[in-house]
Amino acid sequence: MKAIKLISSSLFLAGLTALALQSAYAADDDELSPQFKSGDDVSLTPGHPNHFAAFAPESPEMLARMPEIDPETGLHVSEVKPGLFYVTEGVYQSAFLVTDEGVIVFDAPPSFAHKLPDLIAEHAPGMTIRYLVYSHGHTDHIGGAGVFAGIKGLEVVAHEKVAESIAKSGRPGLLKPTRKYDEQYDVSLGGQIVEFTPASFHAEDADTIIYLPDRKFVIAVDTITPGEVPFMNFGATSDVGAYMTFFDRVLDYDFDHILSGHVSVLGNRDDVVMARDYAFDVRETAGRSMATFFNRFNSVFKAFEYKNANLAYRTAIESVRRDCAKEIIDSWSGKLSVVDVWADSHCQTVILYNIMH
Template sequence: MCPSEQRPITVDSTPGFYGIDHYGFPRVGADDPPDPEGYYPAYLGSERFQKYGYHVEELRGGFYWVTSAGYDAAFVVTGEGVVAIDAPPTLGENMLAAIEEVTEQPVTHVIYSHWHADHIGAASVYGPDVEIVAHRITRELLERFPDPKRPLPTLTFEDDHVLTVGGVELHLSYKGENHCPGNIFIHAPQQRVLTAVDILSPGSVTFMHCDASQNISGWYEAHSQILGYDFDFFVGGHHMHYGTYEQVKECVEYFADVLEGATAAVERFSRSDALVDILAATGPDRVFVGTENWINSMANHATRHVLEKRTGDGRLWWERLAGATTQTKYHAYTVLESIRLERARPDYRLRGTDPPPFQT
């Protein structure tokens, strides 16, 4: 089956599920192609990783990347202590173990990339005496939704802040809401490492719905902002790999194709004739079914555009990036909805006239 072909809407009907076979999403099986060769790193099969569940690797100049293979974090060893970046619960105390592998220095500073619990939900492991640096909005959100495992930041900033510890500089910058309010860029210029969490995941197409991001227009803007930095290594927060500048550009190219396909889908299926035909086909007493068919038509159109398009190097996306065949439909839906909700409308209905194109 072609990766972009729409599957029948079925679910597992084993006892204890729903006992029905016509609602929900199907489980993906062996008909999807495997992830690209080389996506799964060697450390996954090592006895050490199987035993301890984490991998730590120096990128350059005392800047270390730590991963549980699902979530990533980082730390920097300076002359006057360790600066930790994030604390995913999937790593938890393994962050301390990773740090203790390479230095006896204590953690003196912690940087929160953003407020989400899946990335800083184990920050309490660093103890009560660390300085916690974050954007002002991150502190405000944690004050509003308190969590003892995510201690409040002790130092906040508005736009830019340079954290200097033991002669090591980390440049923190907030360029506006992207994945979520308060999500920051963390640049280590001496080591040429950029950390920007939940934007891009080198080697893959990221988690569904543009990594569950809240402001898709801002999230797309962050792609070009990332490429504006000078870096050799990129830490994105997820999916087994740190990345190079070229690998980041590959992810940006993929999402440009998603935007291209979603834009074409909205233009095609939001014209009055196409919209009315789809909505009317299910009858006047099934408005939500007709609406779903309309949304699905756009998502399927965009998905097919992405998965059947020959990319910049001549290959298909599922041959280049992991997750393309399973995640693209979610990205397509999210991006086409952002086009409808966040982008300028080309027209609006005039009094006493027929609906214009792009009515909805």
């Protein structure tokens, strides 16, 4: 936990602070002149090297994949497989499965959960919502669950550790789980089976890979962002080492679509492979740069006249991060969107993980 807190605080500091001491490792005089540095503060000031316009726009390929949002409902709804509906407002995602015996709902993001009961009634008239499934315990994905509180006999399914977290937190609006599991678990409704496999790739307590075998549909929330590099700190994962094991594990499933909880795009196998290759490339690139970490630290500590070792350590981290991010941005621009927005964070996450491990 100490390592997790250090990673989070270091990322926060790095995001807020300009790299004032980068010239300690300048390759030439051009490095001393003002220029775009993706790890520095984003600026609204015209002419500033890190003016927001210096960042690449979202890729045309990503924009082309985004579904249309209905201007009246503020939602996109599509039936991706028979009886399986995917819902997004453009930032978060949910889904529901309609069977002959009722409906299963997956997650309830507070940004649009209040619209889900009417939406489900429209696509499954007369059907009862029988199950509400929590992918994990983070409020931004399940915080709207209270809209289903009045449904008699509703079963709320979650991992035991998620249930414990909810009970301890007392967060308003969350329904307490009524069905809990701590190992492989299945729910069957109307001839449809939903498989729950506990995992660890993001949340502090527990994650779950949810699989609908008949629909070849996987739900693994806060993992990838199809068409884009992940959010900072690889989706704000609490364990980057565990996160790196996710990709090959989920690729063992036979699936056509993956719902990852964020962005408006529903992913596929190619998206998982691309995200894996990106994450592994960051890990390898940061690892190569880390081979010179203590040489960098000793060099700059000497330049500081052996004063303020913390500042020297930070400078060495920033130097490794800068080299890693430059290589990653050069390699992945044009392949995944927003790489210049988050590459510095991803590199720093791996750097700090390497230092701790």
